[in-house]
Amino acid sequence: MNNDNRGTISQQGNIMRIDNALVEEVSAPNRATGYLLVSYAVLKPKGMTSIQLLRLNIGRNTVILNSFGLSMCLCDIRKGMWIDSLFSPIMTRSIPPQSSAFLVVARRELKSSVSVTTDRIAMVDVNNNFLYTGNPNNINSQIRFALSNSTTISDRNGNPVSLRSLRPGQMVRVTHANFQTASIPPQTTAFHVQLL
Structure with a gap:
């Protein structure tokens, strides 16, 4: 605009x-x-x-x-x-x-630059700063989120938590970029991770 x-x-x-x-x-x-x-x-x-x-x-x-x-x-x-x-x-x-x-x-933007995904954590890769959501037994259902230093992670009450504290099976809402790589699983950048 x-x-x-x-x-x-x-x-x-x-x-x-x-x-x-x-x-x-x-x-x-x-x-x-x-x-x-x-x-x-x-x-x-x-x-x-x-x-x-x-x-x-x-x-x-x-x-x-x-x-x-x-x-x-x-x-x-x-x-x-x-x-x-x-x-x-x-x-x-x-x-x-x-x-x-x-x-x-x-305000809702005409073309949003962010998307939101709500799903269960399939895997947490602390060493490489990746968070996977979807079915842990089906790679085709998963999304890999790349977390940067500016990515915020919060618990149910909005308090900050670390990537290390996230566990497979927990439900999360991930606010992320609206683009994905064509890889399997697709990868995108996470802006905020909220435990539900």
Whole structure:
């Protein structure tokens, strides 16, 4: 999407609203709290548009939903995603201004760059940072996920866990790239692994 698609801020009573803001930066040091740096368009005189930044502080009471209305973790939001948000009209005078977010909704993209697979773990290869899902007795049903240093792994409660703590048979939800190699099993890059 180009800059012309960035939304604008409006006020509705005691709540500010931003629609279609571009996520420029995500900070989620403990997965539940942190901030989103977003950009949005401001219409200037003579039809000029200026891109402004806003830091949305995410607290434990901030509700974060995906486009289907399901709860999601701050750690699932990535740079380049588009969001809608309701936030406090009380803002700092800093650059960029900061405000506390009440609600963040990740927008569904027309062509998503991520996919989600929910399946049982078939095998964990700690030495090579691979996680296999599917039927352990049928290689044709499996997917091999490559984990990088930026891949996050969390337990049922959203707490971080290590690859070593995962076991075959556990149910996981893997957020991963929407491309796969043509190998058997197909391989793709995992962004986040959530134990279910």
